Amino acid sequence: xxxxxxxxxxxxxxxxxxxxxxxxxxxxxxxxxxxxxxxxxxxxxxxxxxxxxxxxxxxxxxxxxxxxxxxxxxxxxxxxxxxxxxxxxxxxxxxxxxxxxxxxxxxxxxxxxxxxxxxxxxxxxxxxxxxxxxxxxxxxxxxxxxxxxxxx
Numbered sequence: 001x002x003x004x005x006x007x008x009x010x011x012x013x014x015x016x017x018x019x020x021x022x023x024x025x026x027x028x029x030x031x032x033x034x035x036x037x038x039x040x041x042x043x044x045x046x047x048x049x050x051x052x053x054x055x056x057x058x059x060x061x062x063x064x065x066x067x068x069x070x071x072x073x074x075x076x077x078x079x080x081x082x083x084x085x086x087x088x089x090x091x092x093x094x095x096x097x098x099x100x101x102x103x104x105x106x107x108x109x110x111x112x113x114x115x116x117x118x119x120x121x122x123x124x125x126x127x128x129x130x131x132x133x134x135x136x137x138x139x140x141x142x143x144x145x146x147x148x149x150x151x152x
Contacts, residue, residue: 010063010065010102012029013101016101017100028041028042028043040072041069046065047064047066048064059130060128061130062126065127068123078119083116
């Protein structure tokens with residue numbers, strides 16, 4: 001199955017999937033001024049996009065996505081075990097975030113992995129979808145008239 005590509009389709013699918021897995025935790029997909037951030041939160045960042053031509057107007061679009069989970073603005077201020085909280089979220093991400101829904105069809109998240117660094121959890125995954133680019137029909141040819149004269 002192929003999809004008409006819309007630039008926010010992948011991040012929208014991730015926002016919805018995260019909301020289902022983690023209700024009540026804020027999800028961001030755009031840059032937000034730090035003073036407006038609500039903690040804890042997820043931030044979705046598309047790291048790269050590769051496009052491979054499959055046939056005339058069909059491409060395999062491969063996204064590398066990073067979802068960051070922030071418990072607090074200052075991780076040292078977290079009450080309880082920060083590492084345990086990050087581990088719990090990591091396990092839930094790996095078990096519950098296996099696909100996104102795109103136009104009503106599940107699309108698998110591949111190569112899922114988590115890393116912890118400086119009190120932040122990083123979840124990486126690859127998403128590949130076949131996309132089509134709408135092709136405008138060629139304009140109809142206008143009728144042409146010709147005058148042929150014979151030399152006599």
